[in-house]
Amino acid sequence: MLFLCFSAIFVCLGFAAKGQVEFKEQVVVEQVLENCKSACILSRPIRDAKQKVTVEMMIRLVEIIDGDPKLGEFTLRLAEDYSWIDSRLSWPDSDVDMISLPDKYIWIPDIKPNNCRISYDSYSAAYRSHPAKIKRNGSVHWSKYRLMKVKCKFDRSKPVLTNMYACTIIYYSSIWNANQLDVTSMTNSITKHVDYVENSFWNLKKLGAKIIHYRDKCCKDLFVLINVTFHFTHASYFV
Numbered sequence: 001m002l003f004l005c006f007s008a009i010f011v012c013l014g015f016a017a018k019g020q021v022e023f024k025e026q027v028v029v030e031q032v033l034e035n036c037k038s039a040c041i042l043s044r045p046i047r048d049a050k051q052k053v054t055v056e057m058m059i060r061l062v063e064i065i066d067g068d069p070k071l072g073e074f075t076l077r078l079a080e081d082y083s084w085i086d087s088r089l090s091w092p093d094s095d096v097d098m099i100s101l102p103d104k105y106i107w108i109p110d111i112k113p114n115n116c117r118i119s120y121d122s123y124s125a126a127y128r129s130h131p132a133k134i135k136r137n138g139s140v141h142w143s144k145y146r147l148m149k150v151k152c153k154f155d156r157s158k159p160v161l162t163n164m165y166a167c168t169i170i171y172y173s174s175i176w177n178a179n180q181l182d183v184t185s186m187t188n189s190i191t192k193h194v195d196y197v198e199n200s201f202w203n204l205k206k207l208g209a210k211i212i213h214y215r216d217k218c219c220k221d222l223f224v225l226i227n228v229t230f231h232f233t234h235a236s237y238f239v
């Protein structure tokens, strides 16, 4: 009888303690969502409008899906990785190191390819971007996947089997100039990435990326372009 009484007290105490447990990650997510509402999502993460946001970018070629070598047109699946700091998304609770939020809840840099046709048809919305990973100090990491058709350069006088195809994709920001949104630390000349899917027809030979700053003739604004060039050959070409 005594034992039962004690048990009952313990059960009650147990429930009381449980009621006080905070779901810390949830608390942090609520706090971040509360701090970053629509104006935060629509504006750059800088205090002074004259400052620029610096974004690190990396492009990965995931797959050469198919291609028409006579036209030099290929369908590629590319992943873009971006990192930047948005201190509006930071939090003080050191028990939570990282949270993950769908990209619609945060500001994201509007960097896009401008010289390819983007085909989304066969991929669901969820596939197109990963949720952003946010660290306690507001550092954000976000990846975007795209499926695109790109026109490549090749030597029309040579047969397909001995041709080298050079496919260039130019990324840029359609909204911000380089004094407002700049790109740095583009990882250069990655050959094959870990998640690269081998293709039995096409061999990736080289991958190069360059960040180009240029002044536009009309307005003297500084712009940033990211030139990503892949080279590939037909798989039967062993030179």
Ligand SMILES: *[C@@H]1O[C@H](CO)[C@@H](O)[C@H](O)[C@H]1NC(C)=O
Pocket (backbone or CB within 6 Å): 085, 135, 136, 137, 138, 139
């Ligand atoms: C933010 O924190 C991460 C580790 O959680 C660290 O790698 C990164 O350098 C920090 N960034 C800044 C700007 O302090």
Ligand SMILES: *[C@@H]1O[C@H](CO)[C@@H](O)[C@H](O)[C@H]1NC(C)=O
Pocket (backbone or CB within 6 Å): 168, 170, 208, 212, 227, 228, 229
């Ligand atoms: C992009 O880089 C490739 C390879 O270096 C080069 O051939 C091409 O002219 C560049 N395009 C632009 C627009 O910068």
